[in-house]
Amino acid sequence: MANTSFQFKQFVVEQAHCAMKVNTDGVLLGAWAKVGEAARILDIGTGTGVIAMMMAQQCPAAMIDAIDIDIGAAEQAKANVECSAWNDRLCVYHSALQDFKPAYSYDFIISNPPYFVNDLKPDNARKSVAKHSVDLSYDELLTNVHRLLSDNGTFAVVIPYFNKALFLEKATGFGLFVSSALRVQAREDKTPYLALLQLVRRKGEVLEEGLVIQTLSGEYTAGYKALTQAFYLKF
Numbered sequence: 001m002a003n004t005s006f007q008f009k010q011f012v013v014e015q016a017h018c019a020m021k022v023n024t025d026g027v028l029l030g031a032w033a034k035v036g037e038a039a040r041i042l043d044i045g046t047g048t049g050v051i052a053m054m055m056a057q058q059c060p061a062a063m064i065d066a067i068d069i070d071i072g073a074a075e076q077a078k079a080n081v082e083c084s085a086w087n088d089r090l091c092v093y094h095s096a097l098q099d100f101k102p103a104y105s106y107d108f109i110i111s112n113p114p115y116f117v118n119d120l121k122p123d124n125a126r127k128s129v130a131k132h133s134v135d136l137s138y139d140e141l142l143t144n145v146h147r148l149l150s151d152n153g154t155f156a157v158v159i160p161y162f163n164k165a166l167f168l169e170k171a172t173g174f175g176l177f178v179s180s181a182l183r184v185q186a187r188e189d190k191t192p193y194l195a196l197l198q199l200v201r202r203k204g205e206v207l208e209e210g211l212v213i214q215t216l217s218g219e220y221t222a223g224y225k226a227l228t229q230a231f232y233l234k235f
């Protein structure tokens with residue numbers, strides 16, 4: 001049976017009603033994201049609300065909105081946010097991204113999106129929506145990020161490494177250019193499987209780095225521990 005809760009250092013994530021549970025992809029993105037002093041942050045496809053709460057932990061003054069198309073996930077995220085230390089700065093909305101129309105733009109947008117563009121779809125319909133480009137294609141994601149991002153804002157996203165070139169090609173068409181990237185390997189002897197990207201509206205120098213999660217002996221690497229230690233209890 002899947003765990004119904006996940007304990008972080010500064011908050012707890014209940015996840016019994018979410019199709020997609022807390023996972024390495026989202027936690028890596030939330031830990032790696034270079035948020036700076038963003039005043040307004042948007043988490044697209046918030047799921048359990050974990051990334052939104054990670055943003056709140058990192059940015060003591062930021063106002064954070066989080067949206068999810070799935071009613072179960074949105075309600076779960078709302079409950080998690082209410083139980084956190086940052087419930088006065090976090091708002092969760094049950095909404096498709098295409099229908100979300102706030103009265104302001106965002107300094108920072110972050111998303112662990114439904115991204116397996118060419119993968120087989122799982123039988124479970126809710127997981128299919130949460131994990132695949134069924135209701136939110138790359139084009140739709142980028143269209144709406146372009147609409148909601150401030151002129152000097154940053155968009156952070158995690159995608160499968162094999163989709164990196166496709167995603168960046170599409171992003172360029174929306175006037176979004178990569179400023180930093182993290183190439184993630186599950187183990188030292190494995191090929192990269194994740195790409196963490198930050199995009200801005202102005203083309204410039206790109207900072208590219210790599211991260212290995214585990215050594216050949218199965219131990220977590222120093223780099224992975226350093227990146228996630230502000231959040232994971234185990235480090």
